[in-house]
Amino acid sequence: MANIQQVAMQAGVSVATVSRVLNKQKSVAANTRIKVEEAIKQLNYEPSLLGRSLRTSESRILLVLIPKISNPFYLDIIQGIETSALDHGYNILLCETDSKPERENIYFDLVKKKMADGIISMDPTVNIDTLIKMAENHAIIQCSEYSNDSGIPYVTIDNEQAAYRAVKHLIMIGHQKIALVNTDEKFLYANQRKKGYISALNEYNIPIRDEYILYTRELGFENGQQAIRNILRLENQPTAVFAVSDMLAIGALKELSSNGVHVPNDMAVVGFDKIDFSNMTNPTLTTVAQPMREMGEIAATKLIAKIKGEKVESVILNHELVIRESTSG
Amino acid sequence: MANIQQVAMQAGVSVATVSRVLNKQKSVAANTRIKVEEAIKQLNYEPSLLGRSLRTSESRILLVLIPKISNPFYLDIIQGIETSALDHGYNILLCETDSKPERENIYFDLVKKKMADGIISMDPTVNIDTLIKMAENHAIIQCSEYSNDSGIPYVTIDNEQAAYRAVKHLIMIGHQKIALVNTDEKFLYANQRKKGYISALNEYNIPIRDEYILYTRELGFENGQQAIRNILRLENQPTAVFAVSDMLAIGALKELSSNGVHVPNDMAVVGFDKIDFSNMTNPTLTTVAQPMREMGEIAATKLIAKIKGEKVESVILNHELVIRESTSG
DNA sequence: TTGAAAGCGCTAACAA
DNA sequence: TTGTTAGCGCTTTCAA
Numbered sequence: 001m002a003n004i005q006q007v008a009m010q011a012g013v014s015v016a017t018v019s020r021v022l023n024k025q026k027s028v029a030a031n032t033r034i035k036v037e038e039a040i041k042q043l044n045y046e047p048s049l050l051g052r053s054l055r056t057s058e059s060r061i062l063l064v065l066i067p068k069i070s071n072p073f074y075l076d077i078i079q080g081i082e083t084s085a086l087d088h089g090y091n092i093l094l095c096e097t098d099s100k101p102e103r104e105n106i107y108f109d110l111v112k113k114k115m116a117d118g119i120i121s122m123d124p125t126v127n128i129d130t131l132i133k134m135a136e137n138h139a140i141i142q143c144s145e146y147s148n149d150s151g152i153p154y155v156t157i158d159n160e161q162a163a164y165r166a167v168k169h170l171i172m173i174g175h176q177k178i179a180l181v182n183t184d185e186k187f188l189y190a191n192q193r194k195k196g197y198i199s200a201l202n203e204y205n206i207p208i209r210d211e212y213i214l215y216t217r218e219l220g221f222e223n224g225q226q227a228i229r230n231i232l233r234l235e236n237q238p239t240a241v242f243a244v245s246d247m248l249a250i251g252a253l254k255e256l257s258s259n260g261v262h263v264p265n266d267m268a269v270v271g272f273d274k275i276d277f278s279n280m281t282n283p284t285l286t287t288v289a290q291p292m293r294e295m296g297e298i299a300a301t302k303l304i305a306k307i308k309g310e311k312v313e314s315v316i317l318n319h320e321l322v323i324r325e326s327t328s329g
Numbered sequence: 330m331a332n333i334q335q336v337a338m339q340a341g342v343s344v345a346t347v348s349r350v351l352n353k354q355k356s357v358a359a360n361t362r363i364k365v366e367e368a369i370k371q372l373n374y375e376p377s378l379l380g381r382s383l384r385t386s387e388s389r390i391l392l393v394l395i396p397k398i399s400n401p402f403y404l405d406i407i408q409g410i411e412t413s414a415l416d417h418g419y420n421i422l423l424c425e426t427d428s429k430p431e432r433e434n435i436y437f438d439l440v441k442k443k444m445a446d447g448i449i450s451m452d453p454t455v456n457i458d459t460l461i462k463m464a465e466n467h468a469i470i471q472c473s474e475y476s477n478d479s480g481i482p483y484v485t486i487d488n489e490q491a492a493y494r495a496v497k498h499l500i501m502i503g504h505q506k507i508a509l510v511n512t513d514e515k516f517l518y519a520n521q522r523k524k525g526y527i528s529a530l531n532e533y534n535i536p537i538r539d540e541y542i543l544y545t546r547e548l549g550f551e552n553g554q555q556a557i558r559n560i561l562r563l564e565n566q567p568t569a570v571f572a573v574s575d576m577l578a579i580g581a582l583k584e585l586s587s588n589g590v591h592v593p594n595d596m597a598v599v600g601f602d603k604i605d606f607s608n609m610t611n612p613t614l615t616t617v618a619q620p621m622r623e624m625g626e627i628a629a630t631k632l633i634a635k636i637k638g639e640k641v642e643s644v645i646l647n648h649e650l651v652i653r654e655s656t657s658g
Numbered sequence: 659t660t661g662a663a664a665g666c667g668c669t670a671a672c673a674a
Numbered sequence: 675t676t677g678t679t680a681g682c683g684c685t686t687t688c689a690a
Contacts, residue, residue: 004685015662020685022685049444054667070401110378113378276399332666343678344668382682384667384681
């Protein structure tokens with residue numbers, strides 16, 4: 001509970017000298033440094049970040065905005081962010097927005113009010129106008145989900161290309177009737193993945209059938225089940241399903257098995273994201289892996305660069321198609 | 330980017346008056362207030378939390394320590410904490426310790442250094458000595474997992490009683506050979522749940538068999554699978570399994586089904602925690618529900634009371650046994 | 659190498 | 675009802 005004054009007094013030096021010791025400046029005589037360090041130990045002194053932040057106008061805290069902490073998709077990205085942030089002497093604050101603007105605003109305020117230095121936004125439902133306005137005066141990076149014309153730097157993968165490759169894989173193993181389980185196209189990734197789906201079909205002159213393109217309200221397990229129920233009701237059933245998220249695909253697997261439809265023999269399934277759980281299902285799930293950790297690390301590095309006033313560019317990283325049991329009997 | 334000075338100048342009043350408006354004090358004339366509010370709007374002013382916190386020596390930020398954000402167990406508790414915290418004008422900072430002391434210390438430091446006002450610890454692996462030392466000078470509450478003799482207030486359920494009821498349920502539906510899939514007893518809950526298991530068996534004069542008590546290193550899906558593999562190797566196999574965590578129980582379900590063991594006919598299974606996923610399995614899982622949200626809300630309320638210097642007592646909340654398909658054909 | 663002093667943005671005690 | 679002013683704990687410029 002001591003402050004810098006008391007330490008200075010105890011050590012018989014000025015507060016400036018104590019500050020120099022704290023900040024590891026070299027212009028301090030060896031024995032002065034020792035005196036100060038002893039005083040710090042004796043008084044159990046911890047420098048206040050508030051005083052320091054107020055003075056230096058940087059808090060060294062980063063905000064990470066995610067819609068739901070329960071979404072396993074974000075895990076590795078967050079790990080990446082955290083690693084990189086700690087390396088640079090920053091702490092991260094995990095902010096669950098629950099996709100609610102009120103929540104979002106609380107966290108934006110934390111930055112406006114100087115309690116945090118910048119934001120990595122991973123919320124696809126974020127209010128992009130608010131974000132753009134924030135970005136005028138504050139450091140912001142978008143990670144995974146982004147908006148192209150916002151001028152806000154982002155780190156992401158090429159969703160269209162990834163979806164294209166996933167669907168092409170299905171075509172190459174002999175499928176022609178391929179369903180797409182997508183979500184609301186207001187999300188850029190949904191839009192892009194659909195484009196990839198379409199361009200793969202086009203390339204092989206496979207007609208696009210509207211009834212094979214389904215939309216779910218959310219990306220949950222139940223939504224995947226529901227989608228399969230609808231697919232199984234079709235007269236002319238597809239032989240493969242590409243779901244834009246692993247949770248959807250896993251719901252699909254469960255519903256297919258409940259209905260006695262064998263995967264992959266009767267129906268092949270591809271997911272997206274390579275969440276941990278995608279390897280625990282029966283059969284295991286073919287899916288698209290994004291370089292999560294790397295994405296997080298880069299996002300954090302870029303944010304910190306931005307905070308320091310550097311010019312920052314967007315990045316598009318490579319993905320990888322992980323072929324497992326759900327497409328290879 | 331404006332500060333309180335500039336607002337005062339713009340409004341033609343003193344900084345004190347601006348501060349009064351900001352803090353909604355009533356001793357401000359209506360038209361003065363209006364002048365100030367206009368100036369705030371014009372300058373796009375946001376009061377700095379750093380200045381305020383430094384002055385009031387409170388940051389209104391709470392730290393929530395959890396080992397893994399991927400563990401669904403914590404979800405609702407966090408929701409509860411968050412709700413209650415926001416109601417009281419506090420923000421929460423989610424801290425993933427990964428059960429590593431270095432990580433823990435970073436977050437403890439944040440409190441020592443005044444960047445946060447208190448801690449809710451939910452990490453069973455937390456270094457209890459460090460925590461006790463911290464608690465001497467700082468506000469700390471333990472939630473769910475706790476240490477009895479630390480003097481640190483906690484919010485939890487009666488684990489022994491809950492386990493007792495789960496096992497008694499198995500006995501009541503006719504089981505005598507009941508296995509316990511436990512984890513390291515250095516965790517208080519593991520110790521207590523085993524006690525409950527034993528006392529239920531004792532009450533019905535069922536002998537305790539060492540070979541029916543298994544320990545897993547962690548609480549993951551694979552650990553549950555592994556445990557079942559061991560159980561299925563026993564000569565005299567049990568007819569029921571009580572796992573101290575849903576993830577273990579879900580792993581057990583999967584492994585049993587892979588081995589053609591029907592649940593609940595050949596083997597009944599009970600879990601613990603009622604995570605969302607426990608309702609998505611086939612069959613759905615009988616489990617013990619803790620009042621998660623409530624636990625979180627109470628923990629936050631108590632922490633805030635503690636921060637305000639009030640005396641705070643520990644609480645033990647009620648649990649509930651949720652009977653589903655895995656114990657009722 | 660060290661110290662004195664100003665000031666980051668705010669609140670609150672005291673005075674008017 | 676409003677203003678003046680000290681000071682929260684720190685960093686940093688300037689001077690010695």
